[in-house]
Amino acid sequence: MAITAETGKVVQWRRWAFANLGSVLSNFGSLWFLLAPLLAAYAPRRLFKTYFDLFLRRHARRLLAVVDPYVTVDISEPGGSVHYSRYGRVTEHDNTYEEVKAYLSDTCAEEARELRAEGAPEGDGVVISMRDGQDVADEFRGATVWWTSVVRENSQGQQRAHTRQCQRLTFHQRDRRLVVDEYLPHVRRKGREILFTNRRRRLYTNNKSCDSFRYDYKAWSYIDFDHPTTFDTLALDTAKKREIIDDLDAFRSNRDFYRRAGKPWKRGYLLYGPPGTGKSTMIAAMANYLDYDIYDVELTVVKDNNDLRRLLIETTSKSIIVIEDIDCSLDLTGDRATQQRRRQQDRGNSSSRDDSNRRDSSMVTLSGLLNFIDGLWSACGGERIVVFTTNHVDKLDAALIRRGRMDMHIEMSYCSFEAFKTLAKNYLDVDEHRLFGSVDEILSRDSITPADVAECLMTAKRAGSGESSRLEIVVDELKQRVEANAKAKAEAEAKAKSEAETEAKAAERDRDDRPEE
Numbered sequence: 001m002a003i004t005a006e007t008g009k010v011v012q013w014r015r016w017a018f019a020n021l022g023s024v025l026s027n028f029g030s031l032w033f034l035l036a037p038l039l040a041a042y043a044p045r046r047l048f049k050t051y052f053d054l055f056l057r058r059h060a061r062r063l064l065a066v067v068d069p070y071v072t073v074d075i076s077e078p079g080g081s082v083h084y085s086r087y088g089r090v091t092e093h094d095n096t097y098e099e100v101k102a103y104l105s106d107t108c109a110e111e112a113r114e115l116r117a118e119g120a121p122e123g124d125g126v127v128i129s130m131r132d133g134q135d136v137a138d139e140f141r142g143a144t145v146w147w148t149s150v151v152r153e154n155s156q157g158q159q160r161a162h163t164r165q166c167q168r169l170t171f172h173q174r175d176r177r178l179v180v181d182e183y184l185p186h187v188r189r190k191g192r193e194i195l196f197t198n199r200r201r202r203l204y205t206n207n208k209s210c211d212s213f214r215y216d217y218k219a220w221s222y223i224d225f226d227h228p229t230t231f232d233t234l235a236l237d238t239a240k241k242r243e244i245i246d247d248l249d250a251f252r253s254n255r256d257f258y259r260r261a262g263k264p265w266k267r268g269y270l271l272y273g274p275p276g277t278g279k280s281t282m283i284a285a286m287a288n289y290l291d292y293d294i295y296d297v298e299l300t301v302v303k304d305n306n307d308l309r310r311l312l313i314e315t316t317s318k319s320i321i322v323i324e325d326i327d328c329s330l331d332l333t334g335d336r337a338t339q340q341r342r343r344q345q346d347r348g349n350s351s352s353r354d355d356s357n358r359r360d361s362s363m364v365t366l367s368g369l370l371n372f373i374d375g376l377w378s379a380c381g382g383e384r385i386v387v388f389t390t391n392h393v394d395k396l397d398a399a400l401i402r403r404g405r406m407d408m409h410i411e412m413s414y415c416s417f418e419a420f421k422t423l424a425k426n427y428l429d430v431d432e433h434r435l436f437g438s439v440d441e442i443l444s445r446d447s448i449t450p451a452d453v454a455e456c457l458m459t460a461k462r463a464g465s466g467e468s469s470r471l472e473i474v475v476d477e478l479k480q481r482v483e484a485n486a487k488a489k490a491e492a493e494a495k496a497k498s499e500a501e502t503e504a505k506a507a508e509r510d511r512d513d514r515p516e517e
């Protein structure tokens with residue numbers, strides 16, 4: 001490369017600079033000394049702020065950790081983001097804040113002096129929480145933590161509209177793992193339990209699957225469940241009642257056992273018996289005892305197995321899924337020949353025809369129902385009870401009610417004397433009376449359902465005054481029921497006999513009309 005006059009000058013400059021490096025630096029130093037105050041005055045403030053922020057972040061925190069070893073965690077009120085799904089508008093809600101608030105209102109609020117009351121989201125109660133700035137201490141496995149209720153402004157601005165309530169947790173940094181891994185999950189778990197017990201229970205029923213194309217379609221509708229029946233008011237033999245309660249207790253408390261044994265945390269009960277023996281009443285008593293929601297599945301409006309599975313996915317845990325009168329809901333014999341024969345029988349009988357039409361409008365199959373009870377999907381969520389009721393246990397497919405699917409078969413039978421005593425206490429507030437002997441005699445001789453006995457007691461309560469007069473009415477009413485039942489039974493038998501004869505004649509005619517092969 002040729003050395004031009006220009007490059008020659010540069011080289012000369014460099015040589016001069018190296019030779020005079022000391023004086024160049026000292027001149028530059030004095031120049032910086034002169035410029036620094038000017039820069040400080042006129043350079044953008046942000047530059048300095050960022051610089052100092054960085055500096056503080058790197059060094060001051062370490063220093064601070066020695067001086068102030070406490071860590072804080074904020075749990076803020078959620079915004080609730082919204083998205084649209086195939087099933088319509090869904091609001092995503094993080095419940096942590098509500099859970100923490102519930103925990104604090106229950107566990108710590110007693111310590112706080114300045115409180116705030118808000119109406120509970122459900123029911124008539126109020127939720128007590130700490131006022132802003134209040135703090136309370138909590139102990140967990142030897143560590144002390146403090147909760148403070150504060151109002152936090154959003155990062156953008158100071159507008160009041162953008163403030164959020166938050167619960168601030170402060171703890172020593174040596175407890176960081178304990179707090180994050182164990183204390184906070186414990187707080188959420190407890191909070192969830194408190195929220196669950198404070199809320200009203202719900203009775204859900206499924207909507208028609210044929211409406212599922214609508215953008216606002218919901219699989220379940222609900223009302224508040226407010227049934228007064230408990231195991232105390234349920235008329236049932238004491239030993240049987242005890243057995244059922246023990247079974248429910250074992251189910252509820254054995255979460256870890258189910259996990260260890262590799263079993264989904266669910267249990268099936270089959271309630272069978274004549275109409276009016278208290279099957280639906282038993283379900284209400286179970287729900288009240290366990291504090292669970294009820295999902296009452298109307299199978300005839302479920303289009304097919306897919307829709308049935310979707311219903312299951314949308315149930316919550318701590319719930320009882322009920323299918324009432326399962327023998328009437330679907331043709332669940334699983335055997336096509338039997339189904340065909342039944343359809344032929346139904347053709348002559350108008351009420352059976354209606355039943356049959358209802359059954360045929362649904363394409364839910366036995367295998368779909370078996371999957372619903374104990375397929376892979378059924379294990380999602382856990383802590384679920386499935387209850388089937390039927391008047392005709394012998395009509396059901398053996399696979400549907402085998403042990404393991406329906407773990408406990410409970411026969412609901414006619415009213416025993418022991419069950420009568422419970423009803424007499426419920427309706428008339430009578431524990432013992434000389435006429436109880438007559439009642440015992442009637443009940444042990446004849447079959448009367450608890451529903452019939454309850455009706456007799458209602459009549460006696462309305463008509464009589466005084467224990468004796470009321471119990472006399474009860475005895476009379478029971479005798480009349482026995483007579484009426486015997487008459488109805490004789491009529492039903494006569495009708496069944498004449499139908500059987502007509503059917504036999506029709507079958508004979510069919511045989512005669514068929515051309516010989």
Ligand SMILES: Nc1ncnc2c1ncn2[C@@H]1O[C@H](COP(=O)(O)OP(=O)(O)OP(=O)(O)O)[C@@H](O)[C@H]1O
Pocket residue numbers: 233234235236273274275276277278279280281282390391412450451452454
């Ligand atoms: N075991 C019982 N204990 C208390 N009350 C009962 C009992 N059985 C029936 N009853 C009374 O009779 C009414 C009807 O009972 P329930 O509806 O529970 O009968 P069910 O067995 O479900 O009848 P179905 O088979 O027709 O559905 C109830 O509202 C309740 O008042």
Ligand SMILES: [Mg+2]
Pocket residue numbers: 279280281324389
């Ligand atoms: Mg019922």
